[in-house]
Amino acid sequence: MNRRTDSAAAQQHSRQAGVTLRRALAGCAVAVLLSAACSGSGLTPGDGESSSSDDLTACERERLAAALGLADATELSLPLDPADEPLADIARDICALDTGAPRSTTSADTGVPSPAQERDAALPAALVRAPALFDPDDSPPGDDPALDELWVVCGQGSASACNALLYESPAGSDYEAFAFSCGGRENLHCSVLLGDPGADAGLLGIEFDAESPAPGNIPELDGWWAACADGSSRACAQLVLSAPGGSAYASFGWTCGGRTTRDCVLLMGDDGAPPALAGRSPQDPPPGDDEYLDQLWQRCGAADAPACRDLATFGPPGSDYERYALSCGWRAVRACARLFAELSAT
Structure with a gap:
């Protein structure tokens, strides 16, 4: 789970347009940018996959381990947690970029759009073009000191700074486009592209x-x-x-x-x-401060791992919404998809 920085701007739900866009981006940019199309109903990890996470190359294992915050590839546990499966496809794409091999997102001459093409069609053009518009060493716009600082660190190669910048930026701004492209590099999951162990x-x-x-x-x-x-x-x-x-x-x-x-x-x-x-329960009622967050709270309490992830992303830092999400519904501070799978098996 990526966590936002503790800033007043991040807590302003009045910026509805920006929040609405980032809800859509969270399903695409942070989950499966190049491995599946993003839809309003969410994505099911593994849909349409032809490769197993057990067949990863050394390069792909290293990228994936870095994205998951592991010290090295030897700590990678396979098969992957279902919530992490899409990262394997992104790791394959990045390693293909490094070697010049064909990328899995290239469409065959079938007339059927590739997942990347479908994704691009659903996104603002400024975001799709972002890698061509920016370079990592570009100077920040200078409109907001906090965002300027995140811009610089993102350009230096920090995936966590790029992710924080994405969630803090005004919709349609250069800040947002720079963050979405991982600092003018690629429209890919920044943690996999850049490697960012110990992101927080x-x-x-x-x-x-x-x-x-x-x-x-x-x-x-x-x-x-x-x-x-x-x-x-x-x-x-x-x-x-x-x-x-x-x-x-x-x-x-x-x-x-x-x-x-x-x-x-x-x-x-x-x-x-x-x-x-202590004294907490998954059945605890939501705070009632935000209808959207309350819905995510209830779904997280019902063992919906993506809902816990989204609640952690959009809940105000330090709030019960965020803490409920980080504890998988007052259960444990774990990777929720893995925890829920373990609980369902018992």
Whole structure:
């Protein structure tokens, strides 16, 4: 799950046009830009795929591991989580770009549009043309200091900065087009194209590891920091759910103590639920502050992993909407598709 930066602009639901466009882009740009067409009903990972994620090349495994926040390809678990399957197709496209091999999105002479062509037809022309309009070292527009800073970092190759810039930018702006093209490079999933392990930590300009000292600002969180650094998935989850959104504390928990993985339980084992989940239930009613977010809340509570992902994307940072999504409906801070698959198998 990509998380937005903690800025006032990100919380303004009055920017409905921009939010509406980014809801559409979230289904395409962040999920399967070149592997399937994007529709209003969402995408089913694996539709129309001819290749198995077990058949990935070394290049594709490396790209995929970087996008998933893993230290290297040896940590990649196959078969993939269903929610991550589309990333494998994007990794294939990127590795084909590197080698000059034919790309899977090229249409045969059948008269049938390729997924990329269908996607492009549904997107604003400025976004489709973005890779040709910008270069990574282009200067930012200068209209917004915060967005200018994200622009520069995105151009330097930070996928997390490109993703943050996409969700913060005004609809139809150069900021949005630059972010959508991963800094004037390609209209691809930026985490796969650029590789961005430890995305949240990198966005803060901090590179964590298990030896990184706690900030020392909040004693209770310092204690959870130390336990997370020592290998407690429970402590890392507690930081994610209780620390201020966008803080070093939250990012340290999100990266499992600088270990750069999205699922601390898989890496470190399950040592119990964090206190932040005590008394919480998937059946808890939504806050009632936003009709769209309330609908996502209910679907996330019903074990709909894409709904949890979208709720984490659009819920205001630090809100119960966001925390409910990050905990897969007050269940656990895990990769929700994997967690729900495990729960359905028991």
